[in-house]
Structure formats: C-alpha cells, structure tokens
Amino acid sequence: MTTVKYAVSTPSEHSFHNVYALAVEDDAGGMAIIGVMLRYLGIKAYINTSGQGVIELARAMNPRPTLILLDLNLPTTTGYEILKQIREDEELKNVIVIAVTAQDADTEIPKCKEAGFDGFIGKPISRSRFPRQLKRILNREPVWETY
Amino acid sequence: MTAGWSIRRRLVLLVIVISSLIIVATVLIILQSASATIRNQQQTTLYMQERDTALRVDEQIQRMSEPPRLLASMLADPALTPIPDLWRTISNMMLDTPWIGRIGLLRPYRSGYQIVQFRRPFPTSKIAPLSRDYTQTIAPDSWYAEAMSSGRTYWHSVIAGEQPHAAPARYVIAIPMRVGDSGAQGLVWIEVSAADMREVVQSTLASNENAAAHLVLDGDRVIAAFGLPMTMTDRTGNARSTLLSSPDFSRWLESLPTRGQSWMDDTDPLSFGDTRAAFVTAHDLPTSHWRMISVFSPSALQDPEVQVTLFVLIVALVGLLILGMAVQRAVNYLVSLPLMEISRAAQEIGSGDMRYHIAHINRGDEVGSLARALDAMQRNLADTYGRLSMYGRTLEQRVAERTSELDMARQFAQNNASEMRTLYDASIDLVSEYQLDVMLQKLVGYVRTLLRAGYCSVWLLNDDGRQLRLVATTPEYRHVVGVVIPSTEGIAGRVVRIKKGMTVENYTTWAGRIGWIMPQMHRAVGVPLLYSGNAIGAVVAGRGPMDPPFEEPDQRLLNLLANLVSPIVRNAQLFGQLEETNQRIELASEVKTRFLASITHELRTPLNLVINNMDFMRIGIFGEVTEEQRERLDQTIRSAEGLLYLINDLLDVSKIEAGEMQLFIQPTDVYPMIVDTLDAAIALVPDNSPVAIMADIPEALPEVPMDARRIRQVLLNLLSNAIKFTEQGEIWLRVHLVENDLEFVVSDTGAGIPQTEMERIFQPFERTSHAREMGIEGTGLGLPISRWLVEAHGGTMTVESQVGQGSVFRFSIPINPPQKRRTAQIKAAMAEETR
Numbered sequence: 001m002t003t004v005k006y007a008v009s010t011p012s013e014h015s016f017h018n019v020y021a022l023a024v025e026d027d028a029g030g031m032a033i034i035g036v037m038l039r040y041l042g043i044k045a046y047i048n049t050s051g052q053g054v055i056e057l058a059r060a061m062n063p064r065p066t067l068i069l070l071d072l073n074l075p076t077t078t079g080y081e082i083l084k085q086i087r088e089d090e091e092l093k094n095v096i097v098i099a100v101t102a103q104d105a106d107t108e109i110p111k112c113k114e115a116g117f118d119g120f121i122g123k124p125i126s127r128s129r130f131p132r133q134l135k136r137i138l139n140r141e142p143v144w145e146t147y
Numbered sequence: 148m149t150a151g152w153s154i155r156r157r158l159v160l161l162v163i164v165i166s167s168l169i170i171v172a173t174v175l176i177i178l179q180s181a182s183a184t185i186r187n188q189q190q191t192t193l194y195m196q197e198r199d200t201a202l203r204v205d206e207q208i209q210r211m212s213e214p215p216r217l218l219a220s221m222l223a224d225p226a227l228t229p230i231p232d233l234w235r236t237i238s239n240m241m242l243d244t245p246w247i248g249r250i251g252l253l254r255p256y257r258s259g260y261q262i263v264q265f266r267r268p269f270p271t272s273k274i275a276p277l278s279r280d281y282t283q284t285i286a287p288d289s290w291y292a293e294a295m296s297s298g299r300t301y302w303h304s305v306i307a308g309e310q311p312h313a314a315p316a317r318y319v320i321a322i323p324m325r326v327g328d329s330g331a332q333g334l335v336w337i338e339v340s341a342a343d344m345r346e347v348v349q350s351t352l353a354s355n356e357n358a359a360a361h362l363v364l365d366g367d368r369v370i371a372a373f374g375l376p377m378t379m380t381d382r383t384g385n386a387r388s389t390l391l392s393s394p395d396f397s398r399w400l401e402s403l404p405t406r407g408q409s410w411m412d413d414t415d416p417l418s419f420g421d422t423r424a425a426f427v428t429a430h431d432l433p434t435s436h437w438r439m440i441s442v443f444s445p446s447a448l449q450d451p452e453v454q455v456t457l458f459v460l461i462v463a464l465v466g467l468l469i470l471g472m473a474v475q476r477a478v479n480y481l482v483s484l485p486l487m488e489i490s491r492a493a494q495e496i497g498s499g500d501m502r503y504h505i506a507h508i509n510r511g512d513e514v515g516s517l518a519r520a521l522d523a524m525q526r527n528l529a530d531t532y533g534r535l536s537m538y539g540r541t542l543e544q545r546v547a548e549r550t551s552e553l554d555m556a557r558q559f560a561q562n563n564a565s566e567m568r569t570l571y572d573a574s575i576d577l578v579s580e581y582q583l584d585v586m587l588q589k590l591v592g593y594v595r596t597l598l599r600a601g602y603c604s605v606w607l608l609n610d611d612g613r614q615l616r617l618v619a620t621t622p623e624y625r626h627v628v629g630v631v632i633p634s635t636e637g638i639a640g641r642v643v644r645i646k647k648g649m650t651v652e653n654y655t656t657w658a659g660r661i662g663w664i665m666p667q668m669h670r671a672v673g674v675p676l677l678y679s680g681n682a683i684g685a686v687v688a689g690r691g692p693m694d695p696p697f698e699e700p701d702q703r704l705l706n707l708l709a710n711l712v713s714p715i716v717r718n719a720q721l722f723g724q725l726e727e728t729n730q731r732i733e734l735a736s737e738v739k740t741r742f743l744a745s746i747t748h749e750l751r752t753p754l755n756l757v758i759n760n761m762d763f764m765r766i767g768i769f770g771e772v773t774e775e776q777r778e779r780l781d782q783t784i785r786s787a788e789g790l791l792y793l794i795n796d797l798l799d800v801s802k803i804e805a806g807e808m809q810l811f812i813q814p815t816d817v818y819p820m821i822v823d824t825l826d827a828a829i830a831l832v833p834d835n836s837p838v839a840i841m842a843d844i845p846e847a848l849p850e851v852p853m854d855a856r857r858i859r860q861v862l863l864n865l866l867s868n869a870i871k872f873t874e875q876g877e878i879w880l881r882v883h884l885v886e887n888d889l890e891f892v893v894s895d896t897g898a899g900i901p902q903t904e905m906e907r908i909f910q911p912f913e914r915t916s917h918a919r920e921m922g923i924e925g926t927g928l929g930l931p932i933s934r935w936l937v938e939a940h941g942g943t944m945t946v947e948s949q950v951g952q953g954s955v956f957r958f959s960i961p962i963n964p965p966q967k968r969r970t971a972q973i974k975a976a977m978a979e980e981t982r
Contacts, residue, residue, distance in 0.1 A: 136819060
C-alpha cells in the first residue's frame with residue numbers, strides 16, 4: 001500500500017484551451033455564473049438564453065462545440081428535448097452533452113442516463129470541483145454529481 | 148353346401164348345368180362341318196389379294212422402262228444428237244430417278260457403232276460422268292444383238308458369280324430404236340442395280356401384310372426375297388447355309404409347277420425356319436416374265452375353330468343368362484312371393500296384429516292350404532289376445548295412477564330441495580362478493596328468482612337518515628337508480644320506520660304509495676336492512692297485476708336475504724369511507740413530495756447565484772477585495788452553503804421517511820470518487836487554517852458496486868464534520884480492503900465526542916453539546932443520513948472517540964453484496980443461454 005500526500009489542485013493545472021462550450025441557461029443569474037465559470041477556466045463559450053435555436057447556434061459555432069451544458073428546465077422546452085435534437089443531428093450527435101440543473105438529482109439522474117446525457121452536474125456548480133469534473137467528462141469518465 | 152339353399156336357387160343351378168352340357172355338344176358338332184369351308188374361302192380370298200399385288204409389282208416394273216423409251220424417242224429423229232445436249236438431258240434424268248444406275252447408248256457411227264455410257268452423277272456435280280467406246284461390229288450372240296433384234300422392251304439380267312439361285316448383279320432394260328432415215332439399228336438402255344431393283348419391288352410388296360414371305364423369281368433365280376429367314380439352321384442350332392443356297396430350297400424350287408401358271412397349293416408347302424408354311428400361291432408377272440411366290444404362315448389362315456368357339460360361347464352365355472332370369476322370375480312368382488307373403492303374415496300375427504289379411508287363401512295348391520291353416524290360427528289367437536288385453540288395460544290404469552302420485556311427491560320434494568339449494572348458493576354468492584354495487588345487483592337478481600317477483604329495488608338511508616336513495620333495481624328500471632325520496636315515503640320508508648317487513652296486496656290503492664318510480668307494481672313486499680338494531684335501508688319486491696299476491700313465506704325469504712346482506716352493505720359503506728380517507732392521505736403525501744421537490748429547485752437556483760457570485764468575488768474576479776471583505780464573504784458563503792446542505796438533508800430525510808430513497812448501485816471506480824470528494828473537502832478548509840488533510844489510498848482498488856453519489860455524500864459529510872470540529876492538526880482519510888469490505892476511515896484530532904453522546908449523534912436533529920456551545924453550524928441530519936445510506940448499501944458505520952483526542956469514524960461497504968451478486972450471476976447465466 002502506498003501513501004499519497006494529497007494536495008489541492010488549482011485551475012492552472014487544468015488546461016482547457018482547446019475546449020469550446022455551448023451553455024443553455026435561461027436564468028439571468030445562472031447565465032452569468034456559468035459564463036464567468038467557463039471564462040475563469042479559459043474555455044471559449046457561447047451561452048444560449050432559451051431553448052430556442054440551440055441547434056442553429058451550435059452549427060454556426062466555428063470551431064464546433066466540444067461540449068454542451070444543458071439546463072433541464074427551460075421556458076418553452078426541456079433539456080431532454082434539446083438533447084434529442086442534438087442526437088438526431090448528423091453533425092452534432094457526437095458532442096458531449098451535460099445536464100446542469102437545480103432539479104432533484106434523485107429523480108433526474110436516472111432520467112438523464114436513460115435519455116443519453118454524458119453526465120450530470122447539480123447546481124450550484126462548485127468552483128473548486130468544476131475543473132476536475134470537466135476534465136473527467138472530457139475523458140469520457142462518468143460524472144453524475146450534485147453539490 | 149347346398150343344404151341351406153332355397154328351392155328356387157337349386158332349380159336355377161340345375162337348369163344352368165343341363166343347358167351348358169347341351170350347348171357344348173352342339174358346338175362340337177358345328178365346328179366339324181364349318182372348319183373346312185371357312186378355310187377354303189379364306190385361301191381363295193388370299194389368292195385373289197396376292198394376284199392384285201403381283202399385278203401392282205408388274206406395273207411398277209413396267210414403269211421402269213419409261214425413261215429408256217423416252218430417250219429412244221428423243222434420239223430417233225435428229226440422227227446424231229450432239230453429246231453435250233444429250234449429256235444434260237441424261238444428267239437431269241438420272242438426278243430425278245434414283246434407281247437408274249447407268250444409262251447406255253448404242254448407235255451407228257461412221258462405219259461402226261458408238262457406245263456411250265453415263266454413270267450416276269455425283270450429288271455435288273450434277274453432271275454424269277461418261278465413257279465412249281467404238282466398235283465395228285456387234286457380236287451376234289451378245290445381248291445387244293438379241294435386244295436389237297427383239298423389237299420390243301428387252302429385259303436382261305447380268306449374272307455374276309456361281310451361286311445357283313442368287314439374284315443377278317444388275318438388270319438391263321433396253322429399248323431398240325431406228326436412227327435417222329437409214330433405219331440403222333440403235334439401242335438405249337438403263338441399268339438397275341440388284342439393290343435398287345429389290346427396293347422397287349419391295350416398295351410395292353410392303354403394303355401386303357397377308358403373306359409371311361414373298362419371293363420374286365426369274366426362272367430359278369431369286370430376284371428378291373422378303374420375309375424369309377435367310378439362314379437355315381441344323382439340329383444343333385448352328386447356321387448351316389443361307390436358305391437360298393440350301394439343297395432343300397433348290398429342290399423345292401424345282402418342284403414348283405412350270406412357268407406361265409398361277410396356282411395355289413397347301414398340300415406340301417415349304418418349311419422355313421422353325422415354322423412350316425401353311426399355304427403357297429404363285430403368280431406370273433407379264434412384263435418381266437418373272438414370277439411372284441407368296442408363302443403364308445399358319446397364322447394367316449385365322450383358325451375357324453377359335454372363331455366359332457368364341458361365338459358359340461358368347462351365345463351360350465347370353466342364353467344361359469336369359470334362361471336363368473326366366474326361371475328365377477317364374478319360381479319367384481309361383482312359389483317365393485306367396486311364401487314370403489305368408490311368412491310376413493305369420494310375423495305380423497306373431498307381433499300382435501290379429502286383423503292382418505292373409506292372401507292366397509283361395510289357391511288350390513300347397514301354398515293355398517298353408518295360407519288357410521295360418522288363417523285359422525290367426526282367428527284363434529285373436530280371440531285369446533282380446534281377452535288378455537282387457538285384463539292388461541285395467542292393470543295399466545292402476546299402475547299409471549300410482550305412478551303419477553309418486554311423481555307428484557317426488558316433484559314436491561325436488562322443488563323444496565332446489566329452492567333450498569338456490570337459497571344456499573345465493574347466500575354464498577352474496578357473502579363472497581366484496582364490491583357493493585355488484586353484490587346489490589346480485590341481490591336484486593336472486594330476489595326476482597326466489598320470490599318470482601317482477602321488480603325489486605334496494606334502498607339505502609343517507610348519512611343523515613332523512614332520505615332514502617335507490618341504489619339497485621331490476622335492469623328495466625335502471626334509469627331510476629340514484630333517485631332520492633324522503634325517508635318517510637313509500638313502502639321502503641315504511642319498513643325503515645317500523646323496522647320490520649310488511650306485505651301489501653294491492654299497492655296501487657295503498658296510502659303511502661309512490662306511483663312514479665315503478666308504476667307497474669301492484670303487489671309489494673318490503674323488509675328493512677337492519678344493522679345492530681338500526682335500519683340502514685330497505686329491500687322491496689313487487690309483482691304485476693296478473694300475478695298472485697305475496698304471502699308469508701315470501702316475506703320470510705326476503706327477510707332472510709336482507710339479514711344476510713345488511714352487514715355486508717354496512718361494511719362496504721364503512722370500507723368506502725376508509726378508502727376515501729386513504730385517497731386523501733395519499734394525495735396529501737404526493738403533494739408533499741412534489742412540494743419538496745419544487746421547493747428544493749426554487750431554493751437551489753438563487754443559492755447557486757449567491758454562492759457562486761460570492762465565491763468569484765472572494766477570489767477577486769470582480770475586482771480587488773480587502774482582507775475584511777474576504778472574511779465576510781467566507782462567512783456568507785459558509786452560511787449559504789449551510790442552507791444548501793440543510794435543504795439537501797431535509798429532502799433526503801423526507802425521502803427516507805417516505806421510503807422513497809432509491810440507490811442507483813453500479814460498479815464504480817472508487818479512486819476518482821475519493822479524489823473528487825477530497826477536492827470538495829479541501830475547499831471547506833478555511834485559508835491559513837492549521838489543519839492538513841491527508842489521504843492514504845491504495846492505488847489498485849477494485850470496482851465496487853455502490854451509488855457513488857451517495858457514498859461521496861457520506862464521505863464528504865464525515866470529512867466536513869472533521870474539518871468543523873478540528874482546530875489544528877491532521878485529518879486523515881484512510882481507505883482499506885478488509886476481507887470482503889471496502890473500509891473508509893476518517894480520523895481527526897478534534898474535540899472528540901463524550902461517551903454519553905455517542906449514540907445520540909446518529910439521531911436526527913441531535914447535536915453534541917460541544918457543537919451547540921461552540922456555535923458550530925450544522926443541521927444534525929448529516930450523520931443519521933450517512934448511517935442510513937451506508938446501511939442501505941449493506942454496510943456498517945461506527946465511531947470511536949475520546950474527548951480532547953479526536954474521533955475516528957469508520958464505515959465499510961461490501962465489495963460483493965450477496966444479493967446483488969446472485970442477481971448478477973443469474974443475469975450472466977441468462978446471457979450465456981441466449982448467446
């Protein structure tokens with residue numbers, strides 16, 4: 001058995017300079033948070049403020065988004081609906097899609113897994129944990145976590 | 148064998164035997180005389196047919212002289228036809244006529260003769276090869292001289308070989324001619340090969356199938372032979388010689404009558420092969436002076452005996468049939484039919500018909516006397532039978548009377564029994580029905596059957612006891628179900644009030660009648676539904692005006708049924724109330740769960756904003772912060788986080804209490820989960836705190852089935868507790884594999900827990916006195932939830948602590964949860980099978 005001295009990791013240790021993200025978030029405050037968070041990590045990101053036009057924006061992005069962060073509860077639609085559209089789109093179907101929501105994790109996580117999300121991060125997002133969570137998601141490791 | 152046969156059959160058999168003998172004798176006599184005549188006639192017919200054939204052959208042969216005759220007429224006039232013209236004509240002629248082997252020409256040339264011969268042209272060239280020859284004289288014994296001097300169509304056979312009777316090698320048909328004015332002699336001839344000649348003859352003879360063999364002879368030479376076996380065999384079966392060269396054949400040929408005659412002979416004909424010829428004819432051919440001999444096998448003369456025998460047999464059979472049928476009819480008419488009629492009469496009499504008419508009484512023969520005897524017997528019997536039947540009738544009548552009495556008694560007993568049976572079945576059926584509507588409908592049905600009532604209705608008192616509601620009735624009044632009447636009205640109201648049954652003979656004139664519900668009801672009986680002395684409703688049965696009124700037993704029966712169902716009705720009513728309450732409770736619980744879920748969402752969303760914004764602010768993203776500001780922010784973040792934990796914990800507790808907490812257990816890579824938890828824990832440690840978090844984690848850990856999110860929650864709860872209660876020192880997380888468990892140990896150097904409070908910390912909302920005194924934030928829910936989660940994984944959680952020294956929390960979860968593993972094995976086995 002080996003003993004590991006555990007140390008705190010800082011954002012600088014994680015490099016996200018080749019990551020392009022699209023976040024869908026209708027709440028103004030939440031929008032600001034996720035924008036600041038992604039910028040803080042050095043990720044180039046667009047934020048869509050409603051469920052409408054997500055596919056169009058994702059297609060228009062150059063380069064194409066590496067990952068899409070989806071709020072589940074949106075004014076006129078749901079994250080599940082948008083995920084379905086993404087998965088049916090020839091160009092976008094392989095993008096990593098993460099549910100980011102304040103809904104109850106116990107009820108939503110099984111539904112997200114079933115729907116085909118690549119991960120789940122409960123709100124509020126934690127600044128200290130988010131970089132590692134992202135790193136793991138980009139490595140295609142399972143991340144189904146709440147605060 | 149014939150012993151059992153009827154007279155008729157025996158007679159028929161006898162007639163058949165005798166007539167057969169007569170017919171056979173007749174046939175034999177006829178055969179003797181007819182045979183010879185028929186044979187002669189047949190021979191004559193065959194002879195005439197052969198003569199026709201011979202004439203046809205001769206005609207054919209005569210036609211062979213036409214080509215040379217044509218040439219002769221062509222050559223006669225222009226004295227010397229140039230050879231090229233002649234050549235073309237001859238070539239064409241030879242191509243058209245396949246049996247011409249060669250064409251020859253002898254004509255005067257200068258002082259001598261020229262002989263030109265044309266051979267058959269090759270099929271490809273169409274030009275006949277020719278040879279020319281010249282001679283001064285013609286030998287007087289040559290066939291040329293003979294032909295020229297003959298003055299007519301000259302037939303000549305060219306003989307080759309020494310065989311005595313062999314056919315000539317070829318035939319010459321020559322036409323003499325006079326050439327030009329000088330009248331010098333010339334000759335045109337054609338040559339026909341033996342094979343071609345044979346073919347020409349055969350083409351005519353082929354149509355004649357009467358004779359077994361044909362011989363065409365030129366003197367003693369055989370030109371053509373058809374149908375004869377060409378070899379003779381000796382006794383050992385070896386081929387000896389050809390037939391034509393055999394001495395027997397020669398002798399036979401020599402013995403034939405001289406030329407120029409046609410004859411037939413059956414006295415000593417030729418034997419050929421194994422068969423002896425039956426009959427021979429000969430005919431001369433006038434043109435070629437040849438002779439045609441026809442040989443007939445015995446089969447050619449159809450045996451007259453066979454023919455006649457066949458004919459006679461057929462006649463005999465037909466005769467026999469007719470005779471047999473005639474005899475049968477006669478016997479039938481004379482004996483069988485009368486006897487059968489008498490026999491039938493006897494049978495009828497035997498079976499009791501004393502008036503049956505007996506036929507043939509007036510006949511004088513044996514049949515007549517038999518009939519008369521039978522008639523006398525019939526009259527005697529009829530007398531006796533009449534007397535007997537009189538006694539019988541009296542007896543019958545008595546038996547019938549007694550039987551009907553017995554029947555009535557049995558019927559009565561049966562009716563009673565079946566009524567009891569129905570009642571029993573009804574009660575079982577009613578009692579075992581738990582759905583009130585169905586049970587009441589069944590009750591209506593049974594009342595109708597058992598009371599023979601046209602109508603039935605069941606009424607129940609409302610809760611306040613002031614109204615009666617119709618809850619069930621006969622199907623034709625279904626539309627009135629649900630009507631409400633005051634509890635004082637109608638027969639139902641009356642029996643409810645007096646709490647016992649009553650019968651109304653004429654309901655239409657009864658004072659308390661309600662006419663609009665069941666206008667057809669003329670007779671009525673009603674009983675109350677009683678439960679512990681209180682009326683809860685009533686059952687009413689009714690009949691139409693034509694039916695008899697209800698009687699005492701009907702009311703008793705109705706009462707019985709009512710008593711049977713009233714506790715069930717009461718129970719059902721109570722059960723219905725209970726169910727309603729339950730539904731209300733369930734709805735409330737559901738509302739609560741929904742409320743909690745939505746409140747959590749609504750609270751988390753602003754908290755997300757608050758915590759994150761303050762966090763960004765704290766690390767200076769929105770601009771410089773002073774030390775004091777940072778401390779304030781730290782405090783605010785911590786209390787906001789505390790609020791968040793409280794919300795999470797409350798939701799968890801409510802789920803646990805409602806039994807809705809579900810674990811999503813699946814094989815999990817433990818290491819990332821631990822690292823992530825440590826990240827979160829480290830973030831909880833205040834800056835510049837003299838507390839270090841240390842971890843001891845083996846690099847190789849197996850995948851462990853767990854709900855990773857929940858185990859992380861447990862671990863983070865223990866770590867955050869340790870951080871909260873430790874002012875300085877080290878907090879260690881150690882992870883071990885202990886046998887079949889994965890053990891997590893979180894130890895701190897904090898305040899510790901007094902022995903007295905060890906158990907209380909696992910109770911909801913209980914906190915240590917130290918925590919309260921020090922004002923350390925916390926919900927008091929973290930540990931109970933953690934322990935519950937660990938136990939739900941099939942693991943355990945324990946604590947050791949010493950005040951002032953620190954605490955050690957351990958929890959372990961099984962690596963192979965027994966239940967899960969079994970499921971997994973089953974799944975693997977199934978997968979194996981389906982593969």
